[in-house]
Amino acid sequence: MMITLDNITNEAVNFTDREELRPPPASQVTVISLSGLFFLIGTVGVLGNALVIFVILTDKRMRCSVTNLLIMNLAVSDFIIMVVCIPDIVQFMKNVGWKLGLISCRLLRFTEVFSLYASVMTLVGVCVERFSTRDGQHVR
Template structure:
């Protein structure tokens, strides 16, 4: 019987191997893991089920919102700032649904990250980006509603100005999520 090395990071050990090779070789069955390594327990399966249900409901709701806004856009000649903000909030929430909620469910179920180091970094970047974007869209909606209530007759936030704020939110989210790549690069085990 051969002794298997101990790894802090499953990605480092399995680099270059695909999932079918790992399963057929028995490496995953005979590997020595650290004590803090996650395990697929009944509680984790329950967590995965709850997250999957939330992700499905959120996905359907956000797609329905985008569809409804698109249909209303075709019917109406005017376009208010709030439609733009809600549309982009629904898009941001789709990112959160897929990458944060759905991704966490998948990651919890597989117990280990099996998609490689580059995919891990990209995945974490998109998670942070989507959270920033969703938060910024909520802030913009709050600011828009404040001005609509405070100055109801002035139309302070026009659709053109709103688009500038939306673009700024996307760019700011991208910029603020970029350090995630640098942080993950420094903590990568060699």
């Protein structure tokens, strides 16, 4: 059957029927095991990125290198991703809908997307910076 504008009707969509199409929430065992795994990944990620930030900020010689500043920027964006995204993933697994209000939803989504873009763009910056240098000398 070919769909044309003549075939389309203006029927109202009943969203209560959509609830039946929603997949069931993850089982309690799945949520607990994945939460433990995310906690482990998050702890290692937060501590590792915090150490990178601390080391670069406390050593004056390391702050003079463009590469080190880009790595610190990457650590900051990854730190934010670890803190913001992992709790959001666990709530998503529970499949009960967003419970924290519209403002926090928008703020969380903005933070997640902003951090992910910052991480990707920092990696691009590292690649460009490394490509433009050869043996510690800038290529002109």
